């Protein structure tokens with residue numbers, strides 16, 4: 113299958129992370145957009161306003177752990193409560209199931225036009241393409257999603273999908289697609305999008321949304337947005353379909369309110385998002401508005417494998433984006449380089465788990481392990497530890513390149529033998545010194561070291577190792593010590 | 594842990610000056626008994642021995658008896674972060690044995706001390722035989738500046754420096770070892786030195802061990818942001834506590850044509866900067 117994440121041979125784009133990242137580093141537009149991107153500053157201001165944010169993170173992690181510990185129980189409870197209130201609950205084991213179920217619902221309700229508010233899970237299954245293939249028109253209504261839909265691209269960030277686009281890019285796109293005079297200011301562009309979207313809101317037959325949380329005790333979906341498009345999508349069309357992962361269920365409304373204390377602060381630096389929509393069943397007699405049908409599709413697609421594994425903590429994720437906002441790698445290459453749905457640190461953990469370790473070999477390795485992500489994650493996911501575990505799995509399954517395995521073996525063998533190690537390092541110190549010449553800088557390293565000297569010099573060693581100098585140091589009265 | 598052992602032991606009355614400051618620390622009775630193992634780290638050993646000697650000088654000037662186990666090589670971090678657990682475990686056990694006789698292990702690196710303190714417990718978790726030795730090791734391992742400030746409570750440093758410096762917080766030192774205030778406190782004691790903070794001193798320099806060669810272009814680009822921040826301060830030198838960051842920042846600065854901003858390890862500055 114060809115999709116935005118695979119090529120004609122079915123190879124995942126994430127396989128080509130390295131070259132994709134290289135291209136992004138040399139793409140002036142992306143670089144300009146990424147330079148302006150700074151949600152990290154907003155977060156730190158918002159966090160400073162609460163005096164116990166670290167406690168809130170701990171509480172949020174505990175709530176997520178509690179949900180995951182008895183996931184089956186909460187999911188069944190959700191299904192019971194939602195069904196009781198007239199929602200139809202569907203279970204999608206695979207990505208194909210998602211698309212099949214949505215198309216069945218749409219056909220049964222004679223749907224021609226679909227509007228969507230943000231749903232990352234639908235990106236996993238390429239739902240838009242599937243719906244279009246089934247003859248329906250699909251319109252994204254989140255402004256960022258709308259922009260990239262016009263551009264024919266995928267989101268480069270989980271909450272700011274068009275962050276890789278500059279204002280100029282957007283002005284060009286709107287001019288081209290709306291056939292209107294080219295606008296200059298952000299407010300004019302936004303007004304124009306609103307005008308075009310409004311017609312779609314009024315004429316759509318089906319609204320598809322994600323759901324940030326599923327509330328087990330009430331059978332409700334819970335949607336957080338800043339543009340109000342989520343509310344329109346879930347209430348205006350005749351049919352509402354919410355698609356979300358199995359891990360999104362939490363026991364109570366109270367739990368969600370605790371998670372909300374960390375979500376918006378971590379994501380955009382807001383104390384709370386502009387809109388929160390809690391949807392519990394279709395329109396009831398006496399309700400002013402609401403859809404005639406409400407469906408919730410609960411998706412596994414690889415998630416249940418993580419339960420009980422050493423990767424389970426990744427399922428705590430509440431998709432705030434803070435880890436990518438704080439990631440030095442993401443900030444420099446943007447989200448598209450990662451090649452699949454979720455970029456940044458959480459993407460580097462989820463992608464290999466969801467599409468296969470061998471299909472994303474670079475991702476867990478493309479990190480400095482600086483832990484700028486781990487210390488901001490509102491649910492305390494130890495992202496660097498999880499990436500390291502994935503690296504171990506690659507080694508265990510023999511997925512690392514031969515040259516790398518050989519180099520590691522050599523190093524490990526020598527480092528365990530001080531005599532031999534000392535000989536090697538003495539030689540290296542001398543060779544390095546002579547390579548550095550009078551300036552003390554090596555401009556070109558051979559072999560694996562070439563990656564270093566491509567854009568950097570290597571300060572040369574001094575010529576002798578500490579251990580040899582120490583062994584020969586003049587006695588200071590106190591003896592050899 | 595030495596803390597418990599020490600309280601039972603009556604302290605001799607401290608006298609004056611440097612000795613006084615050391616003896617006031619509630620750890621061991623008399624000075625010669627404070628045996629400090631210096632773990633120089635593989636990068637310092639190979640690339641910048643003078644940092645090891647600076648650390649040695651600082652510890653000795655503080656009155657510690659310093660032991661430098663001659664068989665030491667590497668803490669195992671390159672293997673650990675490359676997913677080669679077995680290699681990392683073998684080296685961790687080696688460190689465990691080499692420093693078992695010391696009261697403290699001091700490391701002029703946040704990254705290698707962090708490896709020992711924050712990661713050895715997980716790395717050696719499957720082997721209960723090592724448990725007691727492991728607890729001893731993690732309890733007594735310190736990053737150099739942390740040790741100088743919080744254990745020996747150094748109040749005077751040998752070095753002097755004329756000019757402005759800016760301090761880069763290395764990721765592991767900061768986020769695994771809690772090293773933030775310590776180097777700044779010590780730098781404040783260096784006559785002639787002025788500290789000017791950069792905008793984001795806690796921001797990663799892009800080194801990341803083998804990441805720096807596997808993804809050299811991304812790594813260098815991250816380093817570039819750091820270099821811009823450093824240049825923005827107009828400081829004469831950037832000072833830091835980890836050799837990995839040091840090579841990375843210096844390498845990128847020089848390639849960008851900056852030949853004047855010095856890149857110095859905090860131990861060198863505290864002990865007094867010497868050339869090789």
Ligand code: SF4
Nearest residue numbers: 429430432433435489
């Ligand atoms: S891993 Fe943590 S920081 Fe990243 S998106 Fe998920 S919740 Fe947010």
